[in-house]
Amino acid sequence: MFLDVLVTGFITGAGYALLASGLTLIYGVLHIVNFGHGIFYTLGAYVAFYLMTGSGIPYPLAAVLSLIIVGLFSYLVSRSMLVKLMREPPALTMILTWAIAIAIEEALVLQTSGQPVQFSTEFGQTPFPVGGIVVSGQKLITLGTSILFTGMLYLLMKRTLLGKQLQAMAQDFEEAQLVGVNTKKMFNVTFALGGILAAAAGVSLAALGGVINPSIGHLGIFRAFIVVILGGMGSMEGALIAGIMVGLAESFGGVYISGAFKAGFGYLLVMVLLIFRPRGLLGEEMPTLERER
Amino acid sequence: MKVAEIIKGRGMVVGLILSLMLPLLGFGSLIYLHLLILACIYGILAFSIEFPMTRLRAVPFGWGAAFGIGAYTSALLATEFGWPVIGCILLGVLASTLLGLVLGLITMKMRGSYFAIFSMVLLLFLQIVCVSWDSVTGGPAGVTGIPPISIGGLKLDTPFSFSFAGILAVWLVIFVIRRLTDSPWGRAVKAVGRNEVLAQSLSIHIAPYWVGTLSVAAAMCGLSGALYAHYFGAVGPTQMGLYYSLVALAAVIIGGGGTVGGPIAGTLFWVFVPEMLRMSGEMRMVIMGLAMVACMLFVRQGIWALAVSGFKKLGLTGRVQSQA
Numbered sequence: 001m002f003l004d005v006l007v008t009g010f011i012t013g014a015g016y017a018l019l020a021s022g023l024t025l026i027y028g029v030l031h032i033v034n035f036g037h038g039i040f041y042t043l044g045a046y047v048a049f050y051l052m053t054g055s056g057i058p059y060p061l062a063a064v065l066s067l068i069i070v071g072l073f074s075y076l077v078s079r080s081m082l083v084k085l086m087r088e089p090p091a092l093t094m095i096l097t098w099a100i101a102i103a104i105e106e107a108l109v110l111q112t113s114g115q116p117v118q119f120s121t122e123f124g125q126t127p128f129p130v131g132g133i134v135v136s137g138q139k140l141i142t143l144g145t146s147i148l149f150t151g152m153l154y155l156l157m158k159r160t161l162l163g164k165q166l167q168a169m170a171q172d173f174e175e176a177q178l179v180g181v182n183t184k185k186m187f188n189v190t191f192a193l194g195g196i197l198a199a200a201a202g203v204s205l206a207a208l209g210g211v212i213n214p215s216i217g218h219l220g221i222f223r224a225f226i227v228v229i230l231g232g233m234g235s236m237e238g239a240l241i242a243g244i245m246v247g248l249a250e251s252f253g254g255v256y257i258s259g260a261f262k263a264g265f266g267y268l269l270v271m272v273l274l275i276f277r278p279r280g281l282l283g284e285e286m287p288t289l290e291r292e293r
Numbered sequence: 294m295k296v297a298e299i300i301k302g303r304g305m306v307v308g309l310i311l312s313l314m315l316p317l318l319g320f321g322s323l324i325y326l327h328l329l330i331l332a333c334i335y336g337i338l339a340f341s342i343e344f345p346m347t348r349l350r351a352v353p354f355g356w357g358a359a360f361g362i363g364a365y366t367s368a369l370l371a372t373e374f375g376w377p378v379i380g381c382i383l384l385g386v387l388a389s390t391l392l393g394l395v396l397g398l399i400t401m402k403m404r405g406s407y408f409a410i411f412s413m414v415l416l417l418f419l420q421i422v423c424v425s426w427d428s429v430t431g432g433p434a435g436v437t438g439i440p441p442i443s444i445g446g447l448k449l450d451t452p453f454s455f456s457f458a459g460i461l462a463v464w465l466v467i468f469v470i471r472r473l474t475d476s477p478w479g480r481a482v483k484a485v486g487r488n489e490v491l492a493q494s495l496s497i498h499i500a501p502y503w504v505g506t507l508s509v510a511a512a513m514c515g516l517s518g519a520l521y522a523h524y525f526g527a528v529g530p531t532q533m534g535l536y537y538s539l540v541a542l543a544a545v546i547i548g549g550g551g552t553v554g555g556p557i558a559g560t561l562f563w564v565f566v567p568e569m570l571r572m573s574g575e576m577r578m579v580i581m582g583l584a585m586v587a588c589m590l591f592v593r594q595g596i597w598a599l600a601v602s603g604f605k606k607l608g609l610t611g612r613v614q615s616q617a
Contacts, residue, residue, distance in 0.1 A: 094352070095546065098354070110573075267417050271411060
């Protein structure tokens with residue numbers, strides 16, 4: 001039983017870490033909190049769902065296609081709307097992302113008539129005995145996806161030119177422009193990457209519950225915020241560690257403490273953290289004044 | 294700007310009298326009165342968030358918390374203890390002022406993103422408290438059977454009578470905002486919002502203005518919440534939710550901040566447009582979201598300022614240009 005709780009917590013935590021990594025990437029590079037991040041998570045799940053049920057595309061292919069579609073979509077959203085506010089105070093962009101997300105989410109509700117739909121696969125349902133416990137296929141998928149994408153993100157950031165450009169932007173936006181980084185394009189690329197990561201989480205983690213509805217983005221985004229703040233805004237490693245911590249805490253808390261107030265502890269933790277150590281575990285020192293860009 | 298000039302002094306009285314006649318325009322149409330009241334409640338909500346947003350450049354995503362505290366406090370006091378409703382409303386306002394005070398004190402070092410996130414998490418936390426603290430807050434079902442406002446023996450339990458209270462409340466808020474804005478206090482707040490470092494170099498301490506603004510704004514928001522409670526008769530965890538933050542933000546973004554007309558225009562847009570087009574709840578949100586996006590991209594100053602500048606360009610100010 002204990003092992004089961006541990007593994008579940010670890011795997012869900014890995015999923016949260018994946019979702020949070022997109023959020024922290026966008027913040028680290030662009031200094032914008034993407035309040036609409038949850039909608040990419042939701043879309044990741046729904047696009048895959050529609051591909052599977054509408055066109056009979058098998059899950060793995062549908063998942064990959066979903067990532068591409070959502071990534072493109074977030075790129076377009078950024079390019080058409082968000083980048084126009086690049087020079088404005090980040091607060092405006094934050095509200096904008098929120099507004100866009102709400103519009104899309106409500107449109108989804110209209111589309112689905114508010115009914116949750118079943119999002120699962122045969123493989124996902126098959127139990128796999130591992131060690132002393134039984135793990136569902138979907139959990140393995142979630143774990144695998146998380147490891148895969150986190151690894152890819154790491155490689156991207158550390159080993160590619162693109163990654164170096166993003167790092168440069170994260171360190172100093174203006175300086176990056178001075179050394180020739182096309183910040184406008186990179187702005188959109190960052191959102192695209194964030195979208196892909198969120199969609200990856202949506203495709204894998206969302207299916208754990210078996211059913212999805214348009215508001216799963218909300219639950220996802222709240223957890224993602226907790227993870228990002230705990231791990232430090234802008235820190236990938238922090239997001240990973242914090243994600244697993246949150247996953248474990250939730251898993252154990254849900255079983256051994258339980259109660260509707262469970263999530264309340266998470267929020268309390270975040271508030272205390274923001275007051276006393278806003279940078280989180282591994283984040284950089286936060287400026288107290290708003291950055292002008 | 295025409296309305297701004299109306300609000301001051303004698304113009305304000307004129308405006309007050311004119312708007313008090315608004316409920317009569319409905320010819321007893323319940324829907325009209327209901328919408329009018331909604332516009333009043335959301336209008337106050339919009340003004341309450343406009344205050345910190347434009348002066349201090351602080352965007353509290355969790356503003357629904359002040360609304361919810363005002364609503365719940367007033368509701369609970371009225372139903373549990375049976376105190377006079379006016380008193381309950383005042384205490385509700387006081388409670389949300391306290392919230393604003395505490396929030397201001399805690400967030401003094403937080404700016405921008407952190408402030409936004411913190412307020413949102415606070416709101417979510419309070420929402421969970423409302424849901425799980427059954428014994429006090431009534432849990433998911435919330436508080437029902439909230440008595441209407443009664444002054445002396447007069448009960449404001451019909452939309453017609455309540456609308457007057459609503460309008461008066463809106464004018465009270467407008468009055469407070471105007472007086473504060475045009476005072477030395479208000480100018481200091483503006484300085485803090487524009488450039489904190491510069492303000493400090495001019496011997497303006499950030500603390501009292503930050504905390505003060507948030508407290509006053511929270512007080513207004515609490516009033517809005519309390520009015521909601523005593524009009525609808527029931528409040529639940531939904532009233533301590535993101536929806537009201539959204540309404541407030543949308544009204545200010547769409548209508549425009551920094552003026553008296555802006556939040557009003559935004560609120561009217563929110564309240565009347567979906568009704569006129571007969572939209573369902575979800576469609577309404579889609580349109581609101583899109584309207585917000587459109588305004589942020591194209592009409593940054595809000596539709597009110599847009600309309601005013603449009604009128605000016607057409608030479609329709611209605612005011613004789615006086616010599617300097």
